[in-house]
Amino acid sequence: DPALIAEGEKVFKKCSACHQVGDTAKNRVGPVLNGMINRTAGTVDGFKYSADMVAAGTGGMIWDDATLHAFLEKPRAVVAKTKMAFAGLRKVEDRDAVIAYLATFAE
Numbered sequence: 085d086p087a088l089i090a091e092g093e094k095v096f097k098k099c100s101a102c103h104q105v106g107d108t109a110k111n112r113v114g115p116v117l118n119g120m121i122n123r124t125a126g127t128v129d130g131f132k133y134s135a136d137m138v139a140a141g142t143g144g145m146i147w148d149d150a151t152l153h154a155f156l157e158k159p160r161a162v163v164a165k166t167k168m169a170f171a172g173l174r175k176v177e178d179r180d181a182v183i184a185y186l187a188t189f190a191e
Protein backbone atom coordinates (compact mmCIF):
# COMPACT_ATOMS: atom_id res chain seq x y z
CA ASP A 85 0.00 0.00 0.00
CA PRO A 86 1.88 3.10 -1.24
CA ALA A 87 0.03 5.46 1.12
CA LEU A 88 1.00 3.36 4.13
CA ILE A 89 4.62 3.24 2.96
CA ALA A 90 4.68 7.03 2.49
CA GLU A 91 3.29 7.44 6.01
CA GLY A 92 5.95 5.04 7.27
CA GLU A 93 8.68 7.14 5.68
CA LYS A 94 7.46 10.07 7.81
CA VAL A 95 7.33 7.95 10.97
CA PHE A 96 10.90 6.77 10.23
CA LYS A 97 12.11 10.32 10.96
CA LYS A 98 11.83 9.25 14.62
CA CYS A 99 14.23 6.41 13.90
CA SER A 100 16.70 8.09 11.59
CA ALA A 101 18.64 9.76 14.40
CA CYS A 102 20.01 6.27 15.02
CA HIS A 103 19.17 4.06 12.01
CA GLN A 104 19.83 4.19 8.27
CA VAL A 105 18.16 2.28 5.41
CA GLY A 106 18.90 1.97 1.70
CA ASP A 107 21.91 1.28 -0.51
CA THR A 108 24.30 3.61 1.29
CA ALA A 109 23.14 2.75 4.82
CA LYS A 110 25.74 2.30 7.53
CA ASN A 111 25.57 1.17 11.14
CA ARG A 112 25.45 4.23 13.42
CA VAL A 113 24.01 4.42 16.94
CA GLY A 114 21.70 1.62 15.77
CA PRO A 115 22.15 -1.10 13.14
CA VAL A 116 21.28 -0.73 9.45
CA LEU A 117 17.63 -1.73 9.07
CA ASN A 118 17.73 -3.22 5.55
CA GLY A 119 16.35 -6.75 5.30
CA MET A 120 14.82 -6.77 8.79
CA ILE A 121 11.61 -8.65 7.97
CA ASN A 122 11.94 -12.32 8.94
CA ARG A 123 15.52 -11.77 10.09
CA THR A 124 16.89 -13.20 13.34
CA ALA A 125 17.27 -10.46 15.98
CA GLY A 126 20.75 -9.13 16.61
CA THR A 127 22.47 -10.33 13.42
CA VAL A 128 23.50 -7.29 11.36
CA ASP A 129 27.20 -7.66 10.50
CA GLY A 130 29.53 -5.34 12.33
CA PHE A 131 27.00 -3.96 14.83
CA LYS A 132 27.69 -4.32 18.54
CA TYR A 133 24.37 -5.30 20.13
CA SER A 134 23.39 -5.51 23.77
CA ALA A 135 23.84 -8.95 25.32
CA ASP A 136 20.05 -9.17 25.65
CA MET A 137 19.48 -8.58 21.92
CA VAL A 138 22.03 -11.26 21.03
CA ALA A 139 20.34 -13.61 23.50
CA ALA A 140 16.93 -12.90 21.95
CA GLY A 141 18.28 -13.90 18.56
CA THR A 142 20.06 -17.04 19.73
CA GLY A 143 16.81 -17.86 21.54
CA GLY A 144 15.07 -17.83 18.18
CA MET A 145 13.46 -14.42 17.98
CA ILE A 146 12.68 -13.39 14.41
CA TRP A 147 11.56 -9.91 13.37
CA ASP A 148 8.09 -10.51 11.98
CA ASP A 149 4.96 -8.41 12.17
CA ALA A 150 4.15 -9.51 15.74
CA THR A 151 7.64 -9.14 17.23
CA LEU A 152 8.23 -5.80 15.48
CA HIS A 153 4.92 -4.43 16.77
CA ALA A 154 5.77 -5.50 20.31
CA PHE A 155 9.35 -4.18 20.22
CA LEU A 156 8.47 -0.88 18.54
CA GLU A 157 5.62 -0.28 20.99
CA LYS A 158 7.78 -0.81 24.07
CA PRO A 159 11.33 -1.95 23.37
CA ARG A 160 12.16 -3.00 26.94
CA ALA A 161 9.04 -5.13 27.25
CA VAL A 162 10.53 -7.41 24.58
CA VAL A 163 14.31 -7.07 25.10
CA ALA A 164 14.67 -6.11 28.78
CA LYS A 165 18.11 -4.52 28.64
CA THR A 166 18.10 -3.38 25.04
CA LYS A 167 20.37 -0.45 24.30
CA MET A 168 17.76 1.01 21.94
CA ALA A 169 17.00 4.19 23.90
CA PHE A 170 13.61 4.87 22.37
CA ALA A 171 10.31 5.26 24.21
CA GLY A 172 8.34 3.44 21.52
CA LEU A 173 5.55 4.16 19.07
CA ARG A 174 2.30 4.23 21.02
CA LYS A 175 -0.02 4.30 17.99
CA VAL A 176 -0.65 1.01 16.22
CA GLU A 177 -1.05 2.87 12.91
CA ASP A 178 2.41 4.41 13.27
CA ARG A 179 3.88 0.97 13.89
CA ASP A 180 2.02 -0.54 10.93
CA ALA A 181 3.30 2.27 8.71
CA VAL A 182 6.95 2.10 9.73
CA ILE A 183 6.94 -1.72 9.42
CA ALA A 184 5.51 -1.40 5.88
CA TYR A 185 8.26 1.14 5.10
CA LEU A 186 11.00 -1.15 6.47
CA ALA A 187 9.64 -4.01 4.35
CA THR A 188 10.54 -2.03 1.20
CA PHE A 189 14.29 -2.33 2.01
CA ALA A 190 15.72 -5.72 1.13
CA GLU A 191 19.07 -6.96 2.41
Ligand code: HEM
Nearest residue numbers: 098099102113114125126127133134137166167168169170
Ligand atom coordinates in the same frame (compact mmCIF):
# COMPACT_ATOMS: atom_id res chain seq x y z
C1 HEM B 1 17.72 -1.99 17.37
C2 HEM B 1 13.93 -0.42 14.77
C3 HEM B 1 14.42 3.97 16.84
C4 HEM B 1 18.77 2.63 18.50
C5 HEM B 1 16.61 -1.97 16.54
C6 HEM B 1 16.03 -3.10 15.89
C7 HEM B 1 14.98 -2.67 15.16
C8 HEM B 1 14.87 -1.25 15.36
C9 HEM B 1 14.05 -3.50 14.28
C10 HEM B 1 16.54 -4.53 15.98
C11 HEM B 1 17.66 -4.68 14.94
C12 HEM B 1 18.29 -6.04 14.87
O1 HEM B 1 17.89 -6.98 15.57
O2 HEM B 1 19.23 -6.18 14.07
C13 HEM B 1 13.74 0.92 15.09
C14 HEM B 1 12.66 1.74 14.58
C15 HEM B 1 12.75 2.95 15.22
C16 HEM B 1 13.93 2.91 16.06
C17 HEM B 1 11.67 1.29 13.52
C18 HEM B 1 11.81 4.13 15.13
C19 HEM B 1 10.45 3.91 15.22
C20 HEM B 1 15.67 4.01 17.43
C21 HEM B 1 16.27 5.19 18.03
C22 HEM B 1 17.49 4.80 18.51
C23 HEM B 1 17.65 3.39 18.20
C24 HEM B 1 15.63 6.57 18.08
C25 HEM B 1 18.54 5.63 19.24
C26 HEM B 1 18.17 6.52 20.21
C27 HEM B 1 18.85 1.25 18.37
C28 HEM B 1 19.92 0.45 18.94
C29 HEM B 1 19.59 -0.89 18.63
C30 HEM B 1 18.36 -0.87 17.87
C31 HEM B 1 21.14 0.95 19.70
C32 HEM B 1 20.34 -2.13 19.09
C33 HEM B 1 19.63 -2.58 20.35
C34 HEM B 1 20.34 -3.64 21.19
O3 HEM B 1 21.43 -4.10 20.81
O4 HEM B 1 19.78 -3.96 22.24
N1 HEM B 1 15.88 -0.84 16.21
N2 HEM B 1 14.49 1.67 15.96
N3 HEM B 1 16.53 2.94 17.55
N4 HEM B 1 17.93 0.44 17.75
FE1 HEM B 1 16.22 1.04 16.90
